[in-house]
Amino acid sequence: MHHFKFTLLLFFVSVINFPFAEAQINVIPSPASVDMMHGSFNMDKSTSIVLVDDILKLNQKEIEQFNLWMQLQYGIKLNQVNNLKATANTIQILSETTESEKYELNIQGDKIKIKASGEGLKNAFETLKQLMHVNKKDEQFLIPSCFITDSAQFKWRGMHLDVSRHFFEKQYIKKYIDYISMYKMNVFHWHLTDDQGWRIEIKKYPKLTEVGAWRKGSMIGHYTAHQFDTLNYGGFYTQEDIKEIVAYAKLRHVTIVPEIEMPGHSLAALASYPQFACTSATFEVEKKWGVFNDVFCTKPETFAFMEDVLTEIIVLFPGEYIHVGGDECPKERWKNCSNCQNLIKKEGLKDEHELQSYFIQRIEKFLNKNNKKLIGWDEILEGGLAQNAAVMSWRGIDGGIAAAKQHHYVVMTPGTHCYFDHYQGNPFMEPLAIGGFNPLEKVYTYNPIPSALNESESKYILGAQANVWTEYIRTFKDVEYFALPRMAALAEAIWTPPESKNITRFLINIQSHFGYLDLYKTNYSRSIYNINYTIKKDSLNGALHLNLSNVLFENNAAFLGDTIVLINDEKLISNNNESILLNKSFSGSAQFRRKSAFLGKATPIEFHYNRATGKEISFKNLPSEYYNKGNLTDGQKAHFPRINNEWLAWSGQNMEASINLKDTLLLESINIGFLKNEQDWIYLPSDVEIFISLDNLTFVKLDLKPNISEHKGKHIYQFEIGKLNAQYINIKATCAAKIEASKPGAGENAWLFVDEIEVE
Numbered sequence: 208m209h210h211f212k213f214t215l216l217l218f219f220v221s222v223i224n225f226p227f228a229e230a231q232i233n234v235i236p237s238p239a240s241v242d243m244m245h246g247s248f249n250m251d252k253s254t255s256i257v258l259v260d261d262i263l264k265l266n267q268k269e270i271e272q273f274n275l276w277m278q279l280q281y282g283i284k285l286n287q288v289n290n291l292k293a294t295a296n297t298i299q300i301l302s303e304t305t306e307s308e309k310y311e312l313n314i315q316g317d318k319i320k321i322k323a324s325g326e327g328l329k330n331a332f333e334t335l336k337q338l339m340h341v342n343k344k345d346e347q348f349l350i351p352s353c354f355i356t357d358s359a360q361f362k363w364r365g366m367h368l369d370v371s372r373h374f375f376e377k378q379y380i381k382k383y384i385d386y387i388s389m390y391k392m393n394v395f396h397w398h399l400t401d402d403q404g405w406r407i408e409i410k411k412y413p414k415l416t417e418v419g420a421w422r423k424g425s426m427i428g429h430y431t432a433h434q435f436d437t438l439n440y441g442g443f444y445t446q447e448d449i450k451e452i453v454a455y456a457k458l459r460h461v462t463i464v465p466e467i468e469m470p471g472h473s474l475a476a477l478a479s480y481p482q483f484a485c486t487s488a489t490f491e492v493e494k495k496w497g498v499f500n501d502v503f504c505t506k507p508e509t510f511a512f513m514e515d516v517l518t519e520i521i522v523l524f525p526g527e528y529i530h531v532g533g534d535e536c537p538k539e540r541w542k543n544c545s546n547c548q549n550l551i552k553k554e555g556l557k558d559e560h561e562l563q564s565y566f567i568q569r570i571e572k573f574l575n576k577n578n579k580k581l582i583g584w585d586e587i588l589e590g591g592l593a594q595n596a597a598v599m600s601w602r603g604i605d606g607g608i609a610a611a612k613q614h615h616y617v618v619m620t621p622g623t624h625c626y627f628d629h630y631q632g633n634p635f636m637e638p639l640a641i642g643g644f645n646p647l648e649k650v651y652t653y654n655p656i657p658s659a660l661n662e663s664e665s666k667y668i669l670g671a672q673a674n675v676w677t678e679y680i681r682t683f684k685d686v687e688y689f690a691l692p693r694m695a696a697l698a699e700a701i702w703t704p705p706e707s708k709n710i711t712r713f714l715i716n717i718q719s720h721f722g723y724l725d726l727y728k729t730n731y732s733r734s735i736y737n738i739n740y741t742i743k744k745d746s747l748n749g750a751l752h753l754n755l756s757n758v759l760f761e762n763n764a765a766f767l768g769d770t771i772v773l774i775n776d777e778k779l780i781s782n783n784n785e786s787i788l789l790n791k792s793f794s795g796s797a798q799f800r801r802k803s804a805f806l807g808k809a810t811p812i813e814f815h816y817n818r819a820t821g822k823e824i825s826f827k828n829l830p831s832e833y834y835n836k837g838n839l840t841d842g843q844k845a846h847f848p849r850i851n852n853e854w855l856a857w858s859g860q861n862m863e864a865s866i867n868l869k870d871t872l873l874l875e876s877i878n879i880g881f882l883k884n885e886q887d888w889i890y891l892p893s894d895v896e897i898f899i900s901l902d903n904l905t906f907v908k909l910d911l912k913p914n915i916s917e918h919k920g921k922h923i924y925q926f927e928i929g930k931l932n933a934q935y936i937n938i939k940a941t942c943a944a945k946i947e948a949s950k951p952g953a954g955e956n957a958w959l960f961v962d963e964i965e966v967e
């Protein structure tokens with residue numbers, strides 16, 4: 208039986224007095240301007256809404272929506288009165304004549320005055336709803352008196368959702384739109400088609416959904432594991448569904464931008480109508496994630512097909528933009544297709560990149576003729592941008608900069624800050640994701656205006672959006688987890704003016720905002736409470752220290768009394784401060800504690816103290832500059848999913864490590880961890896040799912074969928030495944030969960990934 212001796216180490220982290228502690232409202236995104244006043248408005252079930260203007264009839268829908276919400280959340284139906292003199296305990300709505308997202312909200316004395324119309328009125332109600340929730344006391348809402356004037360920093364405030372890789376039923380799309388509207392965002396970019404599924408009914412081409420909406424299996428686990436299930440998977444939206452969702456979005460002042468992918472990411476369409484491919488092959492709706500060589504051919508029939516599809520799309524979606532994808536289109540098929548090559552000659556194009564540009568330009572002319580604007584991923588810049596096209600910059604910000612300099616409109620959505628399919632916490636504590644690292648506080652720092660643009664060029668930046676690609680996001684619960692609360696951070700980054708942004712306030716507000724999301728039973732991530740740790744080596748004496756941290760402490764957003772608690776089952780020698788000396792093995796966890804509650808997940812910490820721990824290690828060949836952050840003697844084994852900075856790696860070069868144990872020690876065994884992952888070009892060493900020495904001059908080569916054990920691709924090579932004295936150990940791991948022809952990365956140098964070296 209395992210005796211769990213509960214040892215708590217408390218970290219008393221000083222909480223600096225927070226400048227916003229007094230009179231401060233909690234609304235996300237934070238309004239552009241708030242003047243706090245004394246007192247509060249006490250709202251309750253006897254509060255009525257006063258309709259002051261005739262113009263108000265235009266806003267009946269917004270008022271209805273608010274009242275429906277009141278009934279749903281609190282069982283209160285506010286009275287509507289027409290009497291101008293009824294001022295006490297009222298919400299008065301004074302409509303603006305022109306609709307915009309702006310609003311004024313004046314909460315004072317015995318009334319609330321709202322000045323807004325349409326989208327602005329909806330936004331005022333979103334603010335009021337959040338204020339009510341945080342200020343609810345029993346049956347009343349004690350809303351602090353304040354004067355809010357609010358408007359958006361950017362015009363395009365979007366959220367994307369991929370429904371091809373995984374399909375989400377109509378009711379979930381509506382819930383996604385609710386979140387968009389809640390955060391005063393206004394664009395829903397609906398990624399409706401891709402290789403793994405076509406999700407929208409097109410009357411003229413019924414096979415797009417009869418065939419294209421269904422695949423015969425999906426990947427399980429990470430792409431790199433290359434495993435599949437054999438389940439039939441699919442679904443699609445009928446045109447009736449689409450109309451219903453478009454109307455639902457309109458009521459919430461959200462515009463839908465549908466995306467129909469072309470010319471790449473088109474296997475679901477080609478599985479349905481193979482005649483639009485370059486070859487005479489037949490295709491299946493794809494089970495694997497990735498980028499595929501079979502794409503739409505540029506023959507005339509394809510354009511006729513695309514125009515037919517877009518004709519139906521244009522009717523369904525009233526917004527001004529249609530997204531046509533344009534990303535990740537390999538040119539392999541076009542290079543070997545007589546149709547495509549003839550078109551290149553006929554149009555005097557330079558190459559296949561110009562052919563892609565021709566494709567997009569031709570589609571743009573069609574859209575423009577039908578009063579729609581084209582937007583596409585930044586690849587549409589290659590070979591020349593279509594005349595009026597807007598660009599969505601996803602491969603970093605360079606595409607956005609180039610487009611803005613050419614006076615084209617841009618939506619920023621760089622992978623660094625706007626990909627919400629990336630990890631938001633330690634990968635070993637999060638649901639499986641594609642990779643990357645994009646925590647809440649990083650999203651918050653995002654500024655869509657690149658410094659490379661001058662003021663007039665900056666005007667072409669319409670705004671930003673986050674993308675939720677769903678290869679690893681199977682259910683709507685998972686969509687919520689990946690999207691929230693990061694969506695709140697992005698909303699504030701693009702709504703609130705930069706001078707009103709404050710990471711401390713945001714991180715404090717988001718914690719009580721979690722209670723608001725609870726009203727919607729949202730499966731938001733609580734990863735901000737998780738504890739991160741590092742093991743640092745004292746450069747003077749080589750001692751190792753464990754440092755625990757958390758984003759809330761780092762940003763002054765923890766509450767008085769919050770602590771980080773280290774839990775272990777052995778006595779730990781500690782200097783009882785933020786940094787703990789590690790001089791023996793440790794197995795335990797760290798967790799955030801508020802009052803008596805543990806928040807977030809416990810972070811497991813495994814530290815294996817051995818004779819190499821903290822000892823000096825040097826390398827004859829330096830590791831690759833891309834993978835040089837790891838430490839092979841820090842007592843820490845690398846985690847899975849892989850975190851690159853926990854490894855050292857060499858490409859086409861051997862690892863030749865020298866360890867100085869500082870003293871002559873009796874050695875029994877040496878363990879070395881190597882990774883094997885052929886998808887990522889990572890191979891085991893072809894040979895591992897060990898040399899030991901007493902004086903660093905004369906080395907003896909040990910004639911040993913390792914015992915090899917494997918877990919998740921990590922191979923531990925264990926060398927049993929017997930008992931030998933040594934102070935110096937040299938280890939030579941020979942990098943595998945160049946990658947063979949049938950494997951990913953064929954002909955390239957193999958990578959050698961190493962972590963960790965343990966000596967007993």
Ligand code: ACM
Pocket residue numbers: 534535584601
């Ligand atoms: C993209 O992520 N392929 C736009």
Ligand code: ZN
Pocket residue numbers: 484485503504505506540541544545546547
């Ligand atoms: Zn072709």
